[in-house]
Amino acid sequence: MLAGGLSLGAGLAAPPVRAEASGAKPEILTLVVNGDRVRLEVDVRASLLDTLRDRLRLTGTKKGCDQGACGACTVLLDGRRVLSCLTLAVMHEGSEVTTVEGLAEGDRLHPVQRAFVDHDGFQCGFCTSGQIMSAVGLLAERPRVTAAEIPELMSGNLCRCAAYSNIRDAIEAAAHLSREGE
Amino acid sequence: MAIGRPLSRVEARDKVTGAARYTADTRLPGMVYAALMSSAVSAGRVRAIDTARAEAAPGVLAVITHLNRPQWHSTPAALRYVETRFPLADEHIHHHGQYLAVVVAGTREQAAHAAGLVAVDYETRPAVPTLDAALPDAHQPVWRFEPEFPTLLALGDPEARLAAADVRLDLEYRTPYNSHAPMEPNATLAHWDGGSLTVHETSQQVHLDRPVIAGALGLPPDRVRVVSTLVGGAFGNKTAVWAHTLLAAVAARQVGRPVQLVVTRKQVFTCHGHQPPIIQRLRVGANRDGTLQAITHHTVNGTPVLFDRPEAAISPTGTVYALRSVGVRVEVAGMHMPAPATMRTPGDGPGMFAVGSALDEMAYALELDPIELRRRNHLAVHPLLGRPWSGKQLLECYDVGAERFGWERRAPRPRMMRDGADWVGFGMSSAQRLEHHAAARAAVEIRDDGSAEVRTAAPEIGTGNLTTLTQIAADGTGIAPSQVDIRSGDTTLPESAPTSGSRTTGSTGTAVHLAALRARQAAARLAVADPRSPLHGLPAERVGAARGRLYDVDVPRRGETYRDLLRRNGRRSIVEQGFHDPAGADPRFAYATFGAHFTEVRIDDTLRRVRVTRHVGVFAVGRVLNPKTARNQAQGGIIYALGGALMEDLATDPVTGRFIAPALTDYHVPVNADVGDIDVSFVEEPDYNAHPLGAKGLGEVVAVGVHASIANAVYHAIGIRVRDLPITPDKLLRP
Incomplete structure (x- = not known):
């Protein structure tokens, strides 16, 4: 069960968008999202973020500002960290997108997710998906990142609850773990 | 003991996998989208508002302004509805960013686009822009929190004492507008079922919101349900009913479909609270x-x-x-x-x-x-x-x-x-x-599978109360915290203290504690009265509880699990209520x-x-x-x-x-x-x-x-x- 006991909307089919009514010519788009190929018709104005959330029902990725200032919408696009609110979906035909929902393997959490749980790397949790995706991207770019570098390299992701110390500890622990696993 | 242990948050897994569901993540079949149009001037009047282009835009279902809004009912008290004026009340403009129209459309993009097509002819008046400019108006407030938070107070004779002191300082300090800036923008999903309204809301206090919403819409409070499970940070900005909530509710009624309204980040800064200069x-x-x-x-x-x-x-x-x-x-x-x-x-x-x-x-x-x-x-x-x-x-x-x-x-x-x-x-x-303190109620249920459930309305805003309240119930019942579920953030649950003012631990925590103790005592009474129980005939106060089991405190080997006790007695569960009386402290x-x-x-x-x-x-x-x-x-x-x-x-x-x-x-x-x-x-x-x-x-x-x-x-x-x-x-x- 989801936290708070609410699971509204699970399993609902995506409603069709009446393309002719949107006021903008729709585009057919193919994306590979968390390993699944999806084909959908999108409003050309739709950001990648809104497409993930509204159309694909992947609401783990959060909209904190819609202005590229907070980092809550961070996803991996073809393996790189991007702010999904600042890019239009139609620009990414054929791209691979990984969201926070795509990290765990079944019940097994990704090492970064595990470390965020163990180190209490969040409070309200609203920025957490973005923090985790940023951290996953960071560790892929710099497997040997040092503790001293983490604060600067994670400063694109705001956390107003300010769990920053724990976020650093979690990333450091995850980095250590993945190096050990080499 | 669960209390005092560094347990990970009970909702931690949901928060790291994206499964945690916040207000704007909640969807309903047929849901449509609303967007708000804000005033560009700080003071003045709407001379004319032209909604024709917005109404004609693709996908638009409704445009509501002060000219065609439904009637508001009770007059707001400036407490839980923060303002004294309901949204779209009339043509007057009292602050920049004031909402002048709400647009409902089939998609998010269509609503946002159409909101930009609403054209306003403003009559602009000079504004009082800063605190310095406002100082000539400084006056003692008319304020309904008197006397709990006094605005005028004297003890002794400070002037004489100051004059006689060896060292005197006379200092001025200033603080500017500060914003709560929670990561989660305020959001509402409003849904009508006949004459009843359900509002999914980013709220720290579902029970305090309900009468405000009901009053504005002219409904009995029991026809309004407010749901706020997880809140993405609040810091006080979600301790009030804001305009967007009421506007989403009237928009949903007008279009006959569930309406989601998520305010923009700019609107969070302007129309959803701040600390004043x-x-x-x-x-x-x-x-x-x-x-x-x-x-x-x-x-x-x-x-x-x-x-x-x-x-x-x-x-x-x-x-x-x-x-x-x-x-x-x-x-x-x-x-x-x-x-x-x-x-x-x-x-x-x-x-x-x-x-x-x-x-x-x-x-x-x-x-x-x-x-x-x-x-x-x-x-x-x-x-x-x-x-x-x-x-x-x-x-x-x-x-x-x-x-x-x-x-x-x-x-x-x-x-x-x-x-x-x-x-x-x-x-x-x-x-x-x-x-x-605030009055708080909670219920704790011990179930026949040996688990327990806590029910209290307190939304989780990041403070960890789902976890601490679970720990309290675990110790009160003697059931492991991993076997204790919690439901929260819903007016269908017992009324907690609001999740604000640092009151969750003291007030809501006490209610959960009392409910858990009473549930345990009720189970103990059932056991000692049951001839088939190994605890039969003991005074109830000699019954302890730990690890899901009731036992004789003098002979700990003697006892039985909640599961065995309830099943043997054909009871699905035992439910007890707890109440924290704010006057209860010594x-x-x-x-x-x-x-x-x-x-x-x-x-x-x-x-x-x-x-x-x-x-x-x-x-x-x-x-x-x-x-x-x-x-x-x-x-x-x-x-x-x-x-x-x-x-x-x-x-x-x-x-x-x-x-x-x-x-x-x-x-x-x-x-x-x-x-x-x-x-x-x-x-x-x-x-x-x-x-x-x-x-x-x-x-x-x-x-x-x-x-x-x-x-x-x-x-x-x-x-x-x-x-x-x-x-x-x-x-x-x-x-």
Whole structure:
């Protein structure tokens, strides 16, 4: 069960968008999202973020500002960290997108997710998906990142609850773990 | 024991996998989208509003303005509906950003596009743009929290005491607009079923929202359900019903479909609360022996032109230090500003910036160590109530903090500590927050599979209450926390205290504790009356509970599990209620939480940028329910206030009063790289006078006194006293 006991909307089919009514010519788009190929018709104005959330029902990725200032919408696009609110979906035909929902393997959490749980790397949790995706991207770019570098390299992701110390500890622990696993 | 253990949050897995569902993640079949159109002027009138282009835009289902809105019913009281004027009430404009229209459309993009097509012909009037411009209007507020939060108070004869004091200081402190800036924008999903309304809302207090929404719409309260499971940060900005909630509800009724309305980040900054600008004048008198003689504290804060809302910055003044004489006065001055809201930490946050700074200035004037000045004026008794403080381990907080920080290395005067290009400064302040209460109810159910469930409405806003309330129920029933579920954030559940004012632990926690104990006792009574139970015939008070099992406390081997007891008796579950009576604390004492802050800053001599490299916070909050979540919350509170001290300023245009850059790109909140080493510890002594669990509030006291501690460290580093926040480099650019 989801936290708070609410699971509204699970399993609902995506409603069709009446393309002719949107006021903008729709585009057919193919994306590979968390390993699944999806084909959908999108409003050309739709950001990648809104497409993930509204159309694909992947609401783990959060909209904190819609202005590229907070980092809550961070996803991996073809393996790189991007702010999904600042890019239009139609620009990414054929791209691979990984969201926070795509990290765990079944019940097994990704090492970064595990470390965020163990180190209490969040409070309200609203920025957490973005923090985790940023951290996953960071560790892929710099497997040997040092503790001293983490604060600067994670400063694109705001956390107003300010769990920053724990976020650093979690990333450091995850980095250590993945190096050990080499 | 589950209490006191550093358990991970019960919802942690959902939060790291994206499964955690917040208001804007919730969907309903047929849901459509609303967008709000905001006023571009600060004062004036809508001469004409043209919605034709918006209505004709693709996908648009409705455009609602003051001309065609449905009728509002009860007149709002300026408390839980923050304003005194309902949205779209008439053509008048009282602040910039005021909502002038709501547009509903089939998709998010269509709604946002059409909102931009609404054309307004404004009649613009001159605005009162700033607090300085409003000062001629300063007046004592008409305020419904009197007398609990007095706005005028005198103790003794402060003028005479000041005149007779050896040293007198007369100081002015200023704080700007600060924004809560929670990561989650306010959002509503409104859905009608016949004459009943369900509102999914980003709310800290579902039960307090319900009568406001029902009243506005002319519904009986039991026809309104408010749901708020997980909240993405609040800090006070979700302690009120805002305009968007009511507009989503009327829009949903009009289009006959569920309506989702998520406000934009810009709108969060403008129309969903802030801490208003405040000017504080303090006069302090002390004698050479370090005894404080008198203090006067006069504050003026900006308030909307339509109603008075004082920010009670005087709240710590009369109660934190021993003073022979106190005079406080709170005034407000009308500005064309949107409505403020309580913000972590209301009153005490800005108040202790001034009081904690003034104490530091007095310490230098008297050539005393700032801790020593505070020790000499330590207060064991609440001076207005005449009752001793319960659980005031403030002196221990000073000792522990000084030790952990290395205070003894502090140079006695400013500009004496240097490390390469950096000036280094040490500062400190004390912290205090009155322990507030609210009535709270909870239910605890013990089920025939050996598990339990807690039910209480308190939304989880990040404070960890799903976890701590689970721990409380686990200990009360003797069932492992992993076997305890919790449901929260819904008006169909028992009414908790609101998740604000640091009341969850003390008030809602007590209700859960009582419910759990009663459920356990009911099970014990069932067992001792049951001839088939191994506990049959024992006095019920000899029955203990642990690990899901009832047992004889004298012969622990003798007992049985809840599961066996309930199943044998054909009972699916046992449910009991708990009620926290706010009048329940021992009336012989006064209650608060306490703490001490110590800060090291480093200031580059050329750039004059202030960095907090180390901060030590020590807190006396009674018993700590979960050290893992508590430490996190305390660190977060310190950093929250660090933002207010060093960077946060919702700057305004001096002519129109509009916020110049209401965005997270320009309203800077602390980022990871801004944060140095934050060391948190607790002087842990249960306060059973306050609550049966011995635990008090935490979320607000941790953010009180931080501003002063940082400002005091800045002065110690370079000898410049900054009395107007934030402490930006431009204020330090002199030799």
